[in-house]
Amino acid sequence: TETTEMKRGIFILFEGADRVGKSTQVQSLFGHLSTTLGLPTKQLRFPDRTTQTGTIINSYLQNSTQLDDRALHLLFSANRWESKDTLLKHLNEGNSLVVDRYSYSGVAYSAAKGIDFDWCFGCEKGLPAPDLIFYLKMDTEDATKRGDYGNERYEKVDFQKKIKEVYESKLVNSSWNVINANRPIEEVSKEINEIVDRSIKNGIQNKPIQCI
């Protein structure tokens, strides 16, 4: 029987431009946490296209709705704010979260359009912050060669280069884990799993949940 005291969950985030392999790594880490380590874990992604704001966002991304860039930015942000309580509830009940995109995507994509960086970031302040961030880094040209590229809005080489530039010059800092994503899937997963295992060993869950 379990006698260990319950710990809060860990909030792990994957960020990066399109087609760098985030969803694959999210799934792989989910398997590592839930199956290998036996931790209760949930997999989430933003935008959450199932909510009302998500429906508008989805139709914008599929090119069937036009929207002002700032209005769109606020919708993406609202899409996170509306899940704030759920995120906190999961973490406090001991569920770890593996999340595909979050606030930094919101800032990177909007700032890449030319919207003021601080204005973009301001909307995110107060949201629960991730404990660990993995930035999957890959040359834009390599990412654009991947399957299904170009089906959604934003999947254009020049724009992807701008997004990468915002991430790498203004968002990624020394607390982020920058992962060379231009390698076989298993090699990337192995590096990520090792970082997560080490962080758990070092008591990442013992500090309170931070805010952005």
Ligand code: NYM
């Ligand atoms: N995206 C995602 C934004 O522009 N702002 C945001 O806040 C978020 C979370 O939506 N091209 C963009 C990035 C992607 C697109 O995400 C949909 P995905 O992970 O490619 O399905």
Ligand code: MG
């Ligand atoms: Mg995409």
